[in-house]
Amino acid sequence: MPGCLWGRTGESSVEMPSYTILLFGPASAAIGQDRVTIESPSQCTCDELKGQVVLQFPALETHVQVGRLAVDRGFANADALIDPAAEIALITMVSGG
Amino acid sequence: MPGCLWGRTGESSVEMPSYTILLFGPASAAIGQDRVTIESPSQCTCDELKGQVVLQFPALETHVQVGRLAVDRGFANADALIDPAAEIALITMVSGG
Amino acid sequence: MAVRVRLTDGALGGMVRAPFTPGCGARIMFDGVVRPEEDGQGITGLEYEAYRPMAEQQLERIGQELVEQHGLISMNIEHSIGFVPNFACSFRLVIESAHRKEGLRAMDAFIDRLKQDVPIWKCAK
Amino acid sequence: MAVRVRLTDGALGGMVRAPFTPGCGARIMFDGVVRPEEDGQGITGLEYEAYRPMAEQQLERIGQELVEQHGLISMNIEHSIGFVPNFACSFRLVIESAHRKEGLRAMDAFIDRLKQDVPIWKCAK
Numbered sequence: 001m002p003g004c005l006w007g008r009t010g011e012s013s014v015e016m017p018s019y020t021i022l023l024f025g026p027a028s029a030a031i032g033q034d035r036v037t038i039e040s041p042s043q044c045t046c047d048e049l050k051g052q053v054v055l056q057f058p059a060l061e062t063h064v065q066v067g068r069l070a071v072d073r074g075f076a077n078a079d080a081l082i083d084p085a086a087e088i089a090l091i092t093m094v095s096g097g
Numbered sequence: 098m099p100g101c102l103w104g105r106t107g108e109s110s111v112e113m114p115s116y117t118i119l120l121f122g123p124a125s126a127a128i129g130q131d132r133v134t135i136e137s138p139s140q141c142t143c144d145e146l147k148g149q150v151v152l153q154f155p156a157l158e159t160h161v162q163v164g165r166l167a168v169d170r171g172f173a174n175a176d177a178l179i180d181p182a183a184e185i186a187l188i189t190m191v192s193g194g
Numbered sequence: 195m196a197v198r199v200r201l202t203d204g205a206l207g208g209m210v211r212a213p214f215t216p217g218c219g220a221r222i223m224f225d226g227v228v229r230p231e232e233d234g235q236g237i238t239g240l241e242y243e244a245y246r247p248m249a250e251q252q253l254e255r256i257g258q259e260l261v262e263q264h265g266l267i268s269m270n271i272e273h274s275i276g277f278v279p280n281f282a283c284s285f286r287l288v289i290e291s292a293h294r295k296e297g298l299r300a301m302d303a304f305i306d307r308l309k310q311d312v313p314i315w316k317c318a319k
Numbered sequence: 320m321a322v323r324v325r326l327t328d329g330a331l332g333g334m335v336r337a338p339f340t341p342g343c344g345a346r347i348m349f350d351g352v353v354r355p356e357e358d359g360q361g362i363t364g365l366e367y368e369a370y371r372p373m374a375e376q377q378l379e380r381i382g383q384e385l386v387e388q389h390g391l392i393s394m395n396i397e398h399s400i401g402f403v404p405n406f407a408c409s410f411r412l413v414i415e416s417a418h419r420k421e422g423l424r425a426m427d428a429f430i431d432r433l434k435q436d437v438p439i440w441k442c443a444k
Contacts, residue, residue, distance in 0.1 A: 024245050025315030070313070073248040089245055089313070096242070096249075096273060096314030097226050097285050097305060121370050122440030167438070170373040186370055186438070193367070193374075193398060193439030194351050194410050194430060211333045214352045214406050221350040222426075224419065227339045281339050294349065294430055301347075302423050 017043050019082070021053060022089040027063040036060070043084070046076040053090070060090070067092040114140050116179070118150060119186035124160040133157075140181070143173040150187070157187070164189040197257035199250050200272045205282035218267050218290040222297045224305070226285035228278050232318040239279035245313035246275070256307045264296040269304075273314060322382035324375050325397045330407035343392050343415040347422045349430070351410035353403050357443040364404035370438035371400070381432045389421040394429075398439060 019038040028034050038052045046069050054061045069076050070089045076082065116135040125131050135149045143166050151158045166173050167186045173179065206225075214221060228240050257269045270288040278284040287304060291297035308314075331350075339346060353365050382394045395413040403409040412429060416422035433439075 022245065024313060025243050025317070029317075070245070070248055073251050075311070089248065091245070091248075091313045092315075094309065094311070094313055095316045096244075096312050097308050119370065121438060122368050122442070126442075167370070167373055170376050172436070186373065188370070188373075188438045189440075191434065191436070191438055192441045193369075193437050194433050208336045214350075214408075216406070217354070218352050219354045221352060223348040223350075225339075225346040225348075226419075227343050227346060229342070229344045229417075281341070283339075292354075294351075294427070298423055298427050302419070305419055 016041055017084040019044070019049060019052075019084050019088055021049075021069070022087070023060075024089070025092060025095075027060055027067065027090050027092045030063060031057060031059050044082055045078070046071075046080050046082055047078045049082055049088075063090065063092045113138060114181040116141070116146060116149075116181050116185055118146075118166070119184070120157075121186070122189060122192075124157055124164065124187050124189045127160060128154060128156050141179055142175070143168075143177050143179055144175045146179055146185075160187065160189045196261050196267065197254055197269045198271065199253045199257065201244060201246060201250060201275050202272055203276050204274060205278045205284065206272055206274055206286050209286065209288070215267050215290050217292060219292050220294040220297050221288065221290045222294070222301055223289075224285075224287040224301055225283045228280050228282055228284055230280040235318070237280065237318040239277055239282070239319050240284065241277050241317045241319050242273070242275050242284065243315050243317070244273075244275050248313050249273070252312045253308070256304060256311065260300045260304055260307075264291070264300040264303075266291045266296065266300055269300075271304075273312075275314075277319065321386050321392065322379055322394045323396065324378045324382065326369060326371060326375060326400050327397055328401050329399060330403045331397055331399055331409065331411050334411065334413070340392050340415050342417055344417050345419040345422050346413065346415045347419070347426055348414075349410075349412045349426055350408045353405050353407055353409055355405040360443065362405065362443040364402055364407070364444050365409065365441045366402050366444050367398070367400050367409065368440045368442070369398075369400050373438050374398070377437045378433070381429060381436065385425045385429055385432075389416070389425040389428075391416045391421065391425055394425075396429075398437075400439075402444065 017040050022035050040052050050064050054064050068091050070091050071086045114137050119132050137149050147161050151161050165188050167188050168183045253271050267290040272286045274284040289297045289301055378396050392415040397411045399409040414422045414426055
């Protein structure tokens with residue numbers, strides 16, 4: 001039940017995790033920013049975070065579809081739980097060489 | 098019937114063709130010469146000429162076996178008739194590069 | 195260290211010819227060159243952008259993998275960042291190996307991986 | 320002329336980097352290097368002997384064939400004749416092509432043909 005916080009009444013509510021995602025190349029150009037910040041109701045897997053990006057930044061949809069997330073400079077698996085403190089980047093279709 | 102010359106009695110006998118064959122690398126080293134001359138009873142095909150080389154220079158046998166003849170700087174087919182005036186070379190196993 | 199990686203600002207210049215590493219029987223050098231058109235359109239060059247720390251790490255990782263897999267002697271990888279004009283070199287890969295076959299295979303494999311897994315993007319200008 | 324052939328006395332020195340030919344997206348350079356042993360025996364170098372006119376003609380012919388077959392832009396072929404010491408370069412092949420794939424394939428094919436059909440012999444010294 002995401003969003004439902006049991007117990008410890010009287011304490012401040014649990015902070016929603018906030019993810020900063022670095023953008024490069026075409027993705028960065030698409031929204032004119034080199035990063036986006038995503039507020040999520042709970043800690044996300046890689047695929048969930050991609051879903052949140054699309055929800056909150058629809059202009060990035062095609063980039064997210066063809067892209068992968070890198071976490072601390074390595075590609076993350078789809079179901080890997082992502083630490084909000086990690087260095088996260090959206091790696092869209094690359095074109096080096 | 099090689100060697101049998103019909104007709105035109107009284108003329109000088111037909112000259113036996115003489116082939117000069119250039120040698121290189123291991124073949125040249127094997128007999129300490131950079132060429133051999135082969136007297137043949139008649140004009141030879143490539144394979145016949147190789148046979149004559151082995152007959153007249155047995156030390157070249159293994160080189161002839163692995164080698165090919167070049168005629169005027171191109172590899173000759175086994176059954177090609179070879180002009181004694183051509184530039185002929187024995188190309189043994191090469192090892193460039 | 196068998197693998198060296200460098201990201202360089204602008205076009206790659208001529209390489210100083212290093213002596214051959216002992217054991218090397220084949221050195222293969224690949225220069226990727228900017229062509230004056232992209233998708234049929236005339237351009238003046240390509241602008242490369244990288245996620246630098248990850249690009250360096252990926253190039254190093256892919257290099258190490260291929261050095262081990264193919265038993266290479268050394269791999270030297272250089273890629274441009276920023277603007278590279280037409281007819282200039284934006285990527286260079288130098289592989290030393292005992293024999294040519296493994297060097298050629300590794301070169302092909304490296305460039306496939308570069309175009310798939312290294313966070314560098316180009317933009318026609 | 321897309322194919323250039325040169326037989327050179329002794330080791331091949333550093334090559335002057337020619338500008339890339341228009342259309343070239345990939346330049347691949349292969350250096351064949353003399354290794355200090357042959358069949359497990361230490362050597363000081365290799366002595367190359369050639370049937371020069373045929374070697375030149377064959378290198379040119381094989382080059383032309385591969386340029387046509389793979390649609391290459393240029394091929395530059397250089398081979399040493401005479402003594403080449405250990406750790407020096409005795410053979411160099413530079414191929415320019417629009418893309419890397421055909422260049423790498425042609426390079427491999429060329430060296431196969433060289434080792435089969437070009438009258439050059441080496442002798443360990």
